[in-house]
Amino acid sequence: MTDSSSNSSAPPPDAHGTRWGDREQRRLDILRAGEDLIVSGGYDALRMRDVAAGAGISLGTVYTYYSTKESLFIAVFAQRLDRMLPDLERAVAAAPTAAAAFIVTADAYRDGYATFGRQFDALSLVTDASAVQSDVAEHLRAATARMVTSLAGTLTRFGYRGDVAKAMTLLWSTMTGLANHYSSERREFLPVEWSAAVGFTAETLAESLGLT
Structure with a gap:
């Protein structure tokens, strides 16, 4: 019998496949979202709220990785x-x-x-x-x-x-x-x-x- 209790309470991956607590992948999600904005519209298009939306996280979470x-x-x-x-x-x-x-x-x-x-x-x-x-x-x-x-x-x-x-x-x-x-x-x-x-x-x- 397989014991799955250790995984039952863990939040599922988000839309990008990033699991809760995976800080390195979360950082890469933020960088990817930021790069998409910069490539499409330059520095002026890099808005932290849009980065958060692109990475599928809260604005506050973005600031815990990059303060400015x-x-x-x-x-x-x-x-x-x-x-x-x-x-x-x-x-x-x-x-x-x-x-x-x-x-x-x-x-x-x-x-x-x-x-x-x-x-x-x-x-x-x-x-x-x-x-x-x-x-x-x-x-x-x-x-x-x-x-x-x-x-x-x-x-x-x-x-x-x-x-x-x-x-x-x-x-x-x-x-x-x-x-x-x-x-x-x-x-x-x-x-x-x-x-x-x-x-x-x-x-x-x-x-x-x-x-x-």
């Missing part, structure tokens, strides 16, 4: 970077030239920037302790550092012998500028296709840095 809208935004961004980085690291490692490595990184960066950077600078928030929870800010720092490390390693792999920190400042600023240009109305003033602009930039940077 800014913290939730950063958490969604960091999680998205975590999902992107394994594929990006493999693509960068397989790139035959430094220019090719820059191109795949710029392509990935642009995709995230269009959603998380065009209307709102996520990275500018991580130093504001009053707006963003410390653990969330640290998660974004770690994910960003991993991306920078991947690209910095590529510099040395292709023969760069100069100051890596200075070179990374140039590469990161260039990627941000390209992503900003092509995610806004500025692209109408210099109507060059993204692939052509990034390809030219990659070859120019590789040559100027003496990369093979």
